[in-house]
Amino acid sequence: MIGAFVLRRLGSGALAIVGVSILAFAFLHVVPGDPVDHLAGDNASPQLRAKIEHCMGLDRSLPGQLGAFLGHVVDGTLGHQCKNGDANGPTVAARLAEVMPHTLALALAGMLVAIALALPLGVVAAVRRGTWIDTFATATSLAGVSVPIMVLAELGLLVFFVELGWLPGPTETGPAALILPALAVGTHLMAMLARMTRSSLSEVLGEDYVRTARAKGVGERRVVYVHALRNALLPVITVAGLQFGSLLSGAIIVEKVFARPGLGYTLVQAILERNYPVVQGAVLVIAVIYVVVNLLVDLAYGLVDPRIRHG
Amino acid sequence: MTTRATRTRLPPSGRVGLVLLGTFVVLGVLGPYLAPYDASHGVLADRFAAASGAHWLGTDSAGIDVLSQLLWGAREALVISSCVVAISAVVGVGIGTVAGWFGGWVDEVLMRFVDILMAFPGILMNIAIVATVARPGAGVVIAALCANGWVGYARVARGEVLALRERDFVAAAVALGASNRRVMLRYLVPNVLGPTFVQMAFGLGAVIMVEASLSFLGLGPQLPYTWGAMIAQGTSLIWRLGFRHYVLVPGLAITWVVIGANLLGDGLRDRYDPRRRGR
Numbered sequence: 045m046i047g048a049f050v051l052r053r054l055g056s057g058a059l060a061i062v063g064v065s066i067l068a069f070a071f072l073h074v075v076p077g078d079p080v081d082h083l084a085g086d087n088a089s090p091q092l093r094a095k096i097e098h099c100m101g102l103d104r105s106l107p108g109q110l111g112a113f114l115g116h117v118v119d120g121t122l123g124h125q126c127k128n129g130d131a132n133g134p135t136v137a138a139r140l141a142e143v144m145p146h147t148l149a150l151a152l153a154g155m156l157v158a159i160a161l162a163l164p165l166g167v168v169a170a171v172r173r174g175t176w177i178d179t180f181a182t183a184t185s186l187a188g189v190s191v192p193i194m195v196l197a198e199l200g201l202l203v204f205f206v207e208l209g210w211l212p213g214p215t216e217t218g219p220a221a222l223i224l225p226a227l228a229v230g231t232h233l234m235a236m237l238a239r240m241t242r243s244s245l246s247e248v249l250g251e252d253y254v255r256t257a258r259a260k261g262v263g264e265r266r267v268v269y270v271h272a273l274r275n276a277l278l279p280v281i282t283v284a285g286l287q288f289g290s291l292l293s294g295a296i297i298v299e300k301v302f303a304r305p306g307l308g309y310t311l312v313q314a315i316l317e318r319n320y321p322v323v324q325g326a327v328l329v330i331a332v333i334y335v336v337v338n339l340l341v342d343l344a345y346g347l348v349d350p351r352i353r354h355g
Numbered sequence: 356m357t358t359r360a361t362r363t364r365l366p367p368s369g370r371v372g373l374v375l376l377g378t379f380v381v382l383g384v385l386g387p388y389l390a391p392y393d394a395s396h397g398v399l400a401d402r403f404a405a406a407s408g409a410h411w412l413g414t415d416s417a418g419i420d421v422l423s424q425l426l427w428g429a430r431e432a433l434v435i436s437s438c439v440v441a442i443s444a445v446v447g448v449g450i451g452t453v454a455g456w457f458g459g460w461v462d463e464v465l466m467r468f469v470d471i472l473m474a475f476p477g478i479l480m481n482i483a484i485v486a487t488v489a490r491p492g493a494g495v496v497i498a499a500l501c502a503n504g505w506v507g508y509a510r511v512a513r514g515e516v517l518a519l520r521e522r523d524f525v526a527a528a529v530a531l532g533a534s535n536r537r538v539m540l541r542y543l544v545p546n547v548l549g550p551t552f553v554q555m556a557f558g559l560g561a562v563i564m565v566e567a568s569l570s571f572l573g574l575g576p577q578l579p580y581t582w583g584a585m586i587a588q589g590t591s592l593i594w595r596l597g598f599r600h601y602v603l604v605p606g607l608a609i610t611w612v613v614i615g616a617n618l619l620g621d622g623l624r625d626r627y628d629p630r631r632r633g634r
Contacts, residue, residue, distance in 0.1 A: 059467075060474035067475075068483075190613040192564055194571050194586055195606030202593055202602075293478040297568050301590065312572050315486040327483050334476050 050343060057339040064331040068324050069113045099126040100321065122325040136325035140307065144329070146217065147306035150298065151291040153222050154229030159284060162234045166241025166280075171268055173246060181238060188235025193294050197228035197301040214303045225302050229294040233287050237280055245276040285341030289334035369622015375615025376559070383433025386426030394419060394427035394580040403598070412604055415588060417579070424580035425604060431581050432612070435493055436562040439500040440555050446501070447508025448551055452539050454509065455516025462513070469510060472503045478565055485574045493576045496569060500562055508554055515547045549627040556623055560616030567609050582609055 080096050088096075097103050100123075101112045116123040122136035169181035191199075204224060205213040212221040248254065249272050257271045258264075296308030303309070307330055314322035365373065382389075402418040412421035454465040472480070484499035485491045491499075519525055519542070528542050569575040570583025578584065582605040589601030 056470065060471055063471040064474060186614060186617060187610075190560070190610050190617055192567055192571075192586070192606060192609045192613070194568065194583075194590075195602065195610070198586070198590060198593055198602045198606070202599060206594060289476045293476045296478065296482070297571065300572055311482065312574070315482070316573060323483075323486060327479060330479055331475050334479075335474050338474075 053339060053342055057335055060335045061332055064335065065114060065117055065328060066110075068328040068331070069110055096126055099124055117328065122328065123321050125319065126321055136321050139322060140310065140325055140329050143305045143307055143310050146304060147292070147295050147299070147308060148333075149222060150225055150229060150295050150304070150306060151288060153226035154233065154291045154294065155284065155288065157226045157230035158233035158237055161230070162237035163241055163277075163280075165234075165238040167245060167268070167273065169238070169242040170245035170249065170276075178242075181242065185235040185239045188231045188238075191231070193228055193232065193297050194301055196231055197225065197298050200224040200228055201301070214301070217304065221302075221304075225298045225304060228298045228301070229291055232294065233284070233291065236287065237284055240280050240283055241276065244279055245272060248272045248276040282341065282345050285344070286338055288337045288341070292330055292334060364626075365619075365622040366625055368618050369625070372556075372615045372618025372620070372622055375611055376619055379429065379612045379615065380433060382426060383429040386429045390420075390423035390426040392420035392423040394423040395578070406600075412600065415585075415601065416592070419579060421585075421601070421604060424585055425582075425608060427580040428582045428585060428605065429608070431493065431576065431578065432563055432566065432609075435497055435500070435566050435576075436559050438497045439504055439562045439566075440558045442497070442501045443504035443558065444508050444551055444555050447505035448512045448544060448547055450505065451509035451512025451514075452516050452543050452547060455513040456520065456535065456539055456543060465509070466513070469506050472506050475503065477503055478568060481565060481569060482572070482574060485569060490577045491574065496566060496576055499569075500565060504558070504562070507558070508551060511550050511554060512547045515550055516543050519543055519546055549623075553620055553623045553627060556616050556620035558616075560613040560620070563609060563612050563616070567605075 080093055080100070080102065084093050084096050101109050104112065113123065120137055122140070124133055124135055125139060126133070165181045165184065169178045172178055201213060201224060204211040211224050212218065245268075249268070254267060254272050257267050262271070292308070295306055296311065298304070299306040299309035300312060307326055311323065311326035311330070314320075314326060387394075396417075396419070398414075398418045400418065401414050402416055404414040404418075406413045412425065414420055415424070450465055454462040480503050481499045484502055485495060488495050525538065525542050528538050533541070566575060567581070567583035567586070570581040571587045572583075573587065575581050575583055585605040586602055589598070589603075589605070592598040592601050
């Protein structure tokens with residue numbers, strides 16, 4: 045039974061990756077105008093243009109191009125950047141591999157921030173329902189989902205870098221420089237998870253087995269943290285995992301504010317430079333990370349909760 | 356009478372949301388008429404003017420009046436968000452209803468397509484689409500946001516229709532010989548509208564946020580006065596004392612609309628789904 049569930053989920057994950065690859069390939073071909081124009085510039089010689097065209101594989105038939113593109117996906121190079129038509133120059137994968145750890149670190153740190161702040165907030169709100177703490181937690185969540193991520197990032201910079209000077213500012217990459225971007229990336233998710241924790245825990249606290257535990261004379265603290273929280277956290281953790289992708293989206297914006305090297309920053313730079321091989325590669329890599337993470341979360345959840353894999 | 360009144364009344368937070376959103380809509384409609392100056396061209400001699408009687412919020416690096424930009428930006432945000440939400444809702448409800456009602460291979464094909472679209476992080480797809488155009492205008496941004504905007508509506512509509520299919524009044528309509536088209540338009544779609552309105556409210560906030568993000572990245576409509584572009588300009592001025600409101604003013608405007616949309620969405624959800632009340 046587990047085997048069938050894993051197989052089905054792996055199958056749909058693979059389908060999504062193939063779909064994403066084909067969309068990324070098609071993308072280069074719906075760009076109006078000649079992609080060579082964008083890379084070569086206005087005053088390029090015909091030789092240079094031909095070199096770039098050859099490097100990008102545009103002199104081949106469409107199926108040939110798709111084959112070559114998928115080949116580059118499989119061999120992991122994602123094609124060449126083709127600046128100046130140099131077919132032996134740096135690959136797209138090289139450029140992305142350089143920046144990817146920064147984005148992953150940012151997303152993971154954002155996840156950590158989100159969970160670390162959301163759980164206490166949600167638990168306190170659920171346990172003290174209807175009090176001012178609950179109102180405060182609800183208001184914090186609402187603000188957290190409503191302030192645009194770039195404004196959060198700018199506010200963080202303004203207060204902790206410009207005014208107080210406690211934390212490093214843009215373009216730096218040390219561990220301390222991760223704090224502000226991680227806060228900016230994680231706040232939306234934090235707000236979402238805090239809301240979920242509150243509603244999930246309130247629901248569980250009303251269940252029969254919790255009443256039984258209380259009736260047996262189990263201490264309130266133990267009832268909340270041992271009996272109820274365990275069950276209440278299952279949906280929260282799943283959503284946290286599934287939202288990893290939204291942290292990648294957030295990273296695109298935050299990397300721009302902090303001028304941090306990363307997949308998002310590279311993607312936006314490549315779009316502004318009109319370097320389509322890099323755009324294509326970055327879109328593909330971000331999408332694949334997203335698909336793979338969702339797949340892993342689903343699989344893990346299916347293994348933990350039998351209701352999912354039988355459903 | 357009482358039951359009807361309690362059923363249709365929004366909770367207080369929802370009414371606050373309605374007021375916040377209402378202000379946005381009014382300013383979006385009237386903004387360009389209220390704006391004291393041109394929002395695209397400034398007077399260079401007046402650049403970086405502090406807030407004063409002539410320029411309530413000062414001027415920017417090109418001498419453009421910030422208040423005028425804010426008001427024109429409200430128009431831009433209103434046009435884009437209402438178009439995206441309306442188109443996405445119509446397309447999504449249509450596709451979701453068809454998928455849920457017909458089931459079988461129609462449902463399978465449509466929902467697999469939905470799955471593939473959902474396999475992309477939302478903003479990445481918007482960015483990829485906008486990136487195909489050198490100087491995107493509002494139309495391109497609307498198209499890019501609609502490209503995956505309808506998916507959520509389709510999922511919810513399909514779920515509702517799957518439940519409605521089993522209900523007696525639908526079975527009765529079919530037994531009386533109603534055509535598929537009639538069943539969908541007369542019996543299914545009206546019953547899907549409640550949850551759709553809830554989604555539209557949340558969707559409005561989400562669209563405002565994504566549109567501002569695109570503009571902030573320089574990938575939105577190429578206008579000097581979108582709220583996102585204003586924040587982007589403010590970013591470079593955040594170091595200078597006295598210019599911080601360039602980020603804060605448009606940031607506050609976006610937050611205002613998104614809070615309004617979220618409060619209204621919560622309120623509508625409580626109204627349409629009493630089980631959730633007080634959660």
